[in-house]
Amino acid sequence: MLFLNLCRVFFQMKLFDALVNPYNGCYIGPQQLPDTVAEFAGRLAASVEAWQQHYALVWLELPSSRAELIAVAVELGFAFHHCFPDKLMLCKKLQADSYLPSAATHSIGVGSVVLSASGKVLLVQEKPLAGRSPGYFKLPGGMVDAKEHLADAAIREVLEETGVTTRFDSFLGLRHHHQGQFGASNLYMVCRLTAEETEPKPDPREILQARWFDCADYLADPNASPYNKLLVQTALTGARLSSQKVAGYMANPDQYEIFLGTTSFT
Numbered sequence: 001m002l003f004l005n006l007c008r009v010f011f012q013m014k015l016f017d018a019l020v021n022p023y024n025g026c027y028i029g030p031q032q033l034p035d036t037v038a039e040f041a042g043r044l045a046a047s048v049e050a051w052q053q054h055y056a057l058v059w060l061e062l063p064s065s066r067a068e069l070i071a072v073a074v075e076l077g078f079a080f081h082h083c084f085p086d087k088l089m090l091c092k093k094l095q096a097d098s099y100l101p102s103a104a105t106h107s108i109g110v111g112s113v114v115l116s117a118s119g120k121v122l123l124v125q126e127k128p129l130a131g132r133s134p135g136y137f138k139l140p141g142g143m144v145d146a147k148e149h150l151a152d153a154a155i156r157e158v159l160e161e162t163g164v165t166t167r168f169d170s171f172l173g174l175r176h177h178h179q180g181q182f183g184a185s186n187l188y189m190v191c192r193l194t195a196e197e198t199e200p201k202p203d204p205r206e207i208l209q210a211r212w213f214d215c216a217d218y219l220a221d222p223n224a225s226p227y228n229k230l231l232v233q234t235a236l237t238g239a240r241l242s243s244q245k246v247a248g249y250m251a252n253p254d255q256y257e258i259f260l261g262t263t264s265f266t
Contacts, residue, residue: 015046015047015050016047018051018055024055024056025055025057025098026047026051026057026058027059027061028044028047030062030066033062033069044060044073045076048077048092048094052094056095057094057095057098058078058094059081059090060078060090060092061087061088062087062090063087070090077092078090078091078092079092104184105184106180107180107182107186108143108186108187109141109142109143109144109186109188109189110150110153110189110191111139111141111154111191112154112158112166112190112191113193113234114140114193114194115193115194115195115235116195116196117194117196118197119214119216120212120213121218122158122162122195122200122211122213123137123139123140123210123212123213124138124139124161124162125137125138125207126208127205127206136224136225137211137213137218137224138225139190139228139231140157140162141157141158141161141188142161144189150191150257151168154166158195160203161207162203163203163210164195164198164210165196166194167193168191168193168243169191169192169193169240170191170240170241170243171190171241171242172192172235174188174189174190176188190231200212215236219232239261241261242260242261243257243258243259244258244259244260246258
């Protein structure tokens with residue numbers, strides 16, 4: 001604290017530029033960071049003190065190359081908010097009742113009921129973890145990549161796991177729980193894809209087997225998961241959500257996805 005007080009005195013007149021967002025929060029970005037820890041400490045302390053009565057909170061973005069500044073920010077009351085491989089965002093509330101939005105709280109996965117024209121469904125058996133037995137056949141799927149559309153992720157995951165090229169048809173529904181990786185909740189988006197009944201080529205890193213099953217046989221199979229059976233049955237006979245584009249919604253229709261209920265499918 002003595003270090004911070006000395007820095008505050010020496011650099012007290014050099015405030016950071018207050019880049020204010022529409023919610024009355026200040027942002028300090030990497031381009032504003034001074035070369036030395038001492039100057040950073042003094043300017044940050046002086047800025048926080050000057051902004052205390054005028055703004056709701058302060059956002060501080062530190063690149064990984066400036067990790068030496070983290071301890072100073074934490075000592076001044078900043079808390080970690082979210083991070084990426086190359087940067088960390090910290091935040092400090094300046095008013096007790098300031099609203100601080102949460103960082104991302106969910107991971108998103110996709111699963112696919114892949115149907116052929118002859119009424120078969122494509123399923124995979126995943127490689128088990130060391131020391132465990134393999135589970136039964138299930139829907140192919142996996143995690144959505146950053147900035148990836150859901151439909152594209154579903155098609156990609158099936159191709160990666162089975163080697164089968166598919167076409168997006170519709171969304172069937174979703175599953176939500178609070179036991180995802182790294183303490184996050186998880187959304188599992190399930191869609192209906194169609195494909196030619198080509199010979200699967202399972203990914204040897206993840207998949208033991210990939211096979212086409214007769215839908216009726218799978219639905220009657222006592223070894224199949226009740227949840228997977230429900231999804232296959234829904235793909236065959238249930239209501240679905242189709243992809244829609246809305247004129248004027250965004251400048252580029254490729255930048256978004258909208259799925260709405262429909263009463264007819266081809």
